[in-house]
Amino acid sequence: MKRLLVCLFPLILFTNISFAIIEIDITEGNREPLPLAISEFFHDNNQEIIDKKITENIRTVISDDLERSGLFSSIDDKAFIQTNRAMHLKPRFADWRLIKAQGLLTGELAIEDDRLRVEFRLWDTFAEKEIEGLVLITTIDNWRRISHMIADKIYERLTGEEGYFDTRIVYVAEEGPKNKRIKKLAIMDQDGANHKFLTSGKELVLTPRFNPVRQEITYLSYFKNLPRVYLLNIQTGIQEVVGDFPGMTFAPRFSPDGGKIIMSLAREGNSDLYVMDLTNRVVERLTDSPAIDTSPSYSPDGKKITFNSDRGGSQQIYVMDSNGRNQKRISKEGGNYATPVWSPRGDLIAFTKFYQGQYFIGVMRTDGSGERLLTENWYQEAPSWSSNGRVLIFYRETKANDAGDGHSSSIWSIDLTGFNERKIITPVDASDPSWSKLIQ
Amino acid sequence: MRISVVGSVSLHFLILLFTIVSLPLFNNDELEMPPVIQVELIEIAEKTNVPQISKKKEDKKPEKENKKEEQKLNQPIQKPKEEKSNEKVKDPSTEEKIENKKIEEKMIQNMPVRKPEIKKKDKFDPLKLAELIDKQKDTKQTNPEDIVEKDYEALDSTPSLDKRLTLSEEDAIRAQFMQCWSIPLGIPYDETMIVKIKIFLNTDGSLLKPPEVVQHERMNKPGEKYFRTLAESALRAVRRCDPIKAPEAERYDNWKNLQLNFDPREILRG
DSSP: HHHHHHHHHHHHHHHHHTOSSSEEOOOOOOSSOOEEEEEOBOSOOOOHHHHHHHHHHHHHHHHHHHHHHHHHEEOOGOOOOHHHHHHHHHHHHHHHHHHHEEEEEEEEEEEETEEEEEEEEEETTTTTEEEEEEEEEEGGGGGGHHHHHHHHHHHHHHHSSSSSSSOEEEEEEESOOOGGEHHHHHEETTOOSOOEEESSSSSSSEEEEEEESSSEEEEEEEEEEEEEEEEEEEOOOOEEEEEOOOTOOOOOOOOOTTSSSEEEETTTTEEEEEEEETTTTOOEOOOOOOOOOEEEEEEETTTEEEEEEEEEEEEEEEEEETTSSSEEEESEEEEEEEEEEEEETTTTEEEEEEETTTEEEOOOOOOSSSSEEEEEEEEEEEEEEETTTTTTEEEEEEEEOSSSOOOEEEEEEEEETOOOOOOEEEEEEEEEEEEOOOOO | HHHHHHHHHHHHHHHHHHHHHHHHHHHHHHTTOOOGGGGSSHHHIIIIIHHHHHHHHHOOOHHHHHHHHHHHGGGGGGHHHHHHHHHHHHHHHHHHHHHHHHHHHHHHSSOOOOHHHHHGGGGHHHHHHHHHHHHHHHHTTTTTSHHHHHHHHGGGGSSSSOOOOOOHHHHHHHHHHHOOOOTTTTOOTTTTEEEEEEEOOOOSEEEEEEEEEHHHHHHTTTTTHHHHHHHHHHHHHHHHHOOOOOSOOGGHHHHHHEEEEEEOHHHHHH
16 A cells, blocks of 8 residues: 555656646747858859850859749858869758858759750758759750749748749730830740740730640730630640620639639620630620629639629629629728739739729738738739749839820739739830749 | 455545645645736846845845735745745855855856847836836745745756746747748748747757657648748757857756747738
8 A cells, every 4th residue: 555655656746747848939030031052053064054154044043033032042152162063962061051051052964965954952051951852854945944943942842832933924015105005915934034925916915814724825805896805825826716705804714724714794784704614615604793793713723703893882802602602792991902813822812902092902811801901002903823822913003294104014023921022024014914823 | 355345445545535635736836826917028037136136235125125025925835944044145154145246147147138128128117027026936936945045046956846947038048049940931821830849958058969840740741841841940940049048057957958839820820
């Protein structure tokens, strides 16, 4: 009996002791961009690589991509203390930590059978280990895409989110005076490179939209003063007419599987939402209200649609099932809302808001809660999501003076946090941008 | 047979009774802990430790007054032992004085540096604050020893179960990791996005062995790439902060093992 009690006593005593470890909650951190050391990839003095400056170019593209995201900063290579070859094999981590690099990118280039072989490694300088590594083989002139792909891999490994650098932006290029504007369809890489015009400008084009599955766009153009919707395959250049849609003002948007398009059509003076199956071209009506319903956009799972309607007296954002049922207003704050677009991540809806004489680009949760206005300006609209749902692009116009001069429009990007607002450089004025998915 | 059954039943009953009676006794200290007053968040160590030492040397009267108030507050848990220790402090020997002076210097050196915040919070009456904090500290730890003596851990090197970091020591450690942690802002909000890391430290504040992620299994699960990113960022922060500016070495037992909870949920919620 005594023995038993003697045995039990320490047990009861130690139930209290086991909670001895002290816990410290860290709920804030450093929001500065993560410093990365991005080295030039070494090679065995290959003349073609030297002539085409491929090492320098790859480093510049990767470094620019990551810096533009606002999440990373690239350390000046003058601070580097190891040769490119040595660091690729075994970095001296302590030295890299000294220059505050939290990550190190090294790589090797070679040309084999007229093809460029790119091998890269991403090192965590604090954990002292390789955390990502890959070999990519491509044609020599494709170094730019390879660079974007490497930047995407780094972004994904360090943020946990898919990158968005190997993507394209299609937009409406604008030239000429405001009353006689020439509008052409144009496409470029997300960093502004590889820019080209897709239409001649003879006919007015509006609101191009990317297919979320294929490298295909849909856009609205006026043929004999009638709105006509086109499908254009970017890779093959094949263009096809979807149909003439009198009373259409915005081009349709694709469903997440790319098989349907959803649009607003004005019939008998009343604008409602319709969906068209692209395989059989059957059109189905989704809304039937006396109000103006426009700007429909699918949720990424295809089960819901967000749209814009003035049925409540002012333009507001609504959500409904993809068959048109359960229509519900979600925007709750004051002001008028337009162009709702569902995030590819599914958690947010981006919109344009007009409130007290100013235009805002903002986001809200899919039930309308948590509205956040990211940017404010005299005139801006038409947000489009990056493929990872992290960044928005939109276009902004500057005010013309009394003489009608000074009007311009340009594409901007902004991070979901509301920081890192950047102008995307285009050769001419730009509006109505649409961002592609990652190029497959 | 019957005897053994009766014996067994009564033994079980005794154990049960003993557990019921004894457990609340052990928890008694914590139960009597007063609720944390918000004002106490302000640099306890700077305000309590230093004034205590200076009061002791320069001005004994206010200390006595304080003590009276404290005694009033702590009446239910006062023990005779306390009076002895109080007397000791009131009438210290010259040896003690020298020793205390040394320790005081050491304490001042090791005090966490949070000077700008002290300035900010100067709008509070520091004397009142010190009083409040003294009371809090006394009642919280229910330690009959004099506060000054308690701070001088050198006098008592045996580890005690209820030893904790002061709030300012915690704050100082927290501030260091906040500086070192680059939050992966790209990850989406999720209620479970919190990474718990155990760290084991040497007396100089350096890592004794690699940090351990408590939920390490989750890191390698498919579909948990956001958690892995978060955990890796937290591990980088721990290594980047190595070595931390540690609290005083005499209190090593208190902080040699810590659990850091990296919790970005409020930030990610937006």
